[in-house]
Amino acid sequence: MPDYLLGLDAGNTVIKAALFDAADGRELAVVAQDGHANLPAPGHVERDLDELWANAVTVISACIAKAGIDPAHIRAIGCAGHGNGLYALDRSDKPLIGIQSLDTRAVDLVGEWAAQELGARAYAICRQGPWSAQTPTLLSWVKRHRPELYGQIGTVLLCKDFVVGRLTGARVSETTDMSGCGLLSVPGRAYDADLMQLYGLGDAMPMLPELLESADIAGHVTPEVAAQSGLVAGTPVVAGLFDVVASALGSGVAETGQASIIAGSWSINQVVLDQPIDQPPVFMQSSFDRARWLAIESSATSAANLEWLVHQFMGEAQGDRFGLASDLVGSVNASEDTPIYHPFLYGAQQNGRARAGFYGIGGWHSRAHMLRALFEGVVFEHARHVDVLRRAGAVISSATLSGGGSRSSVWPQIFADVLDVPVTVSRSRETGALGAAIAAGTGVGLFADYAAGTKAMTAPARHCAPQANNRPHYAARRDLFTQLTVAMTSVWAKMGQP
Numbered sequence: 001m002p003d004y005l006l007g008l009d010a011g012n013t014v015i016k017a018a019l020f021d022a023a024d025g026r027e028l029a030v031v032a033q034d035g036h037a038n039l040p041a042p043g044h045v046e047r048d049l050d051e052l053w054a055n056a057v058t059v060i061s062a063c064i065a066k067a068g069i070d071p072a073h074i075r076a077i078g079c080a081g082h083g084n085g086l087y088a089l090d091r092s093d094k095p096l097i098g099i100q101s102l103d104t105r106a107v108d109l110v111g112e113w114a115a116q117e118l119g120a121r122a123y124a125i126c127r128q129g130p131w132s133a134q135t136p137t138l139l140s141w142v143k144r145h146r147p148e149l150y151g152q153i154g155t156v157l158l159c160k161d162f163v164v165g166r167l168t169g170a171r172v173s174e175t176t177d178m179s180g181c182g183l184l185s186v187p188g189r190a191y192d193a194d195l196m197q198l199y200g201l202g203d204a205m206p207m208l209p210e211l212l213e214s215a216d217i218a219g220h221v222t223p224e225v226a227a228q229s230g231l232v233a234g235t236p237v238v239a240g241l242f243d244v245v246a247s248a249l250g251s252g253v254a255e256t257g258q259a260s261i262i263a264g265s266w267s268i269n270q271v272v273l274d275q276p277i278d279q280p281p282v283f284m285q286s287s288f289d290r291a292r293w294l295a296i297e298s299s300a301t302s303a304a305n306l307e308w309l310v311h312q313f314m315g316e317a318q319g320d321r322f323g324l325a326s327d328l329v330g331s332v333n334a335s336e337d338t339p340i341y342h343p344f345l346y347g348a349q350q351n352g353r354a355r356a357g358f359y360g361i362g363g364w365h366s367r368a369h370m371l372r373a374l375f376e377g378v379v380f381e382h383a384r385h386v387d388v389l390r391r392a393g394a395v396i397s398s399a400t401l402s403g404g405g406s407r408s409s410v411w412p413q414i415f416a417d418v419l420d421v422p423v424t425v426s427r428s429r430e431t432g433a434l435g436a437a438i439a440a441g442t443g444v445g446l447f448a449d450y451a452a453g454t455k456a457m458t459a460p461a462r463h464c465a466p467q468a469n470n471r472p473h474y475a476a477r478r479d480l481f482t483q484l485t486v487a488m489t490s491v492w493a494k495m496g497q498p
Contacts, residue, residue: 005019007434017062049087062285080246086142104133136182139156172239174243263401273293302381339359424463427458
């Protein structure tokens, strides 16, 4: 009989369910459901956790129906979810609050901690400095500003932990998410009392859930959930994965030195390492498997720029507007005359006041030239992140590209040329759900390890080798990009903030 694996991918708004054939990773069905963000105050971004669970049930049942399979053949379930934010339950396991990783309410607290040089002391333990939507930062903010809510917290979870808990009744988390949110010692991969004291959260140690490995079985689908969703009671559910780790696995990355680049709303640039990096300024490090690590550099500077331009300025286009944008880029040659674009619609990692902008526009430039400038600018900022990883000691031998940007006919080649590494585009578009499914298959013994799982369930769609003749061109363009970034810094500082 066939074996199927169910992968769930819970983002800040959308939750997806995808069913895969465990033999070859063939995608049988995918269903997605949008949620709603609540904005109770400026900078506050929250979600209704009952709605999140209702949407999870909806996509699971719809996915099973769409695939037309017997749910008894689903061997295991894995869940990925956005990292950081704060998902808190009370002592009776009822939802208290769900804060998303887009939240900025704690920005002043981060500034206060910076003045106290808390970041360097925290980095020495967890290999991550505090930032506004980081889980311990938000928990510390709640303790200070909403003490009555803080006093009710029974368990602190991450997004996918909440879904796993509803599926199984278990209150657990796992090492990829908890290291990615700065709550574990690195490389010890354990909760640390000294770290919690630094955050002012010494009394919160009992709130932290049982810590598992990603492929450990967290529990089994309860009869109540089976009746709601169409799943079979007793189906194993593994602890799951931080979504960037899941996307790396789902794109076929499992070997040391392989890089996973995600060109989605965020620019995610990560590489598998045998040992964590012990020096700043790498933005984040996460456990990858039981022995290895991901060093991660990221910012909100990637394909969200294209989404904005297409929606604002290509509304009249018919059909696939993103495909049209890619074709337009391909219609003009790489040229020194092309404008430069800064992809800072939502600020830059190093400067929250940075703004997006086109520079050097001439009357002879067309929409195609503007789009090429945008494509290049996004890759230049990805490349800056990759350079940080390399300077910190990471050796990157190859890269796999996923996310919306990977679907372009021309963008992957620009990545290969600018980064000067071979770039592979993964077959699956649902890499987060597929990575969660691989972890699930590993947890129930279908695969010996992640490498065996990726070999069985992932495949490349195409390869792009770097073209040596383009190297000088892009090096000169990147230099202009960087010079303009420096020149604009004082101007951005004088511009009003929304």
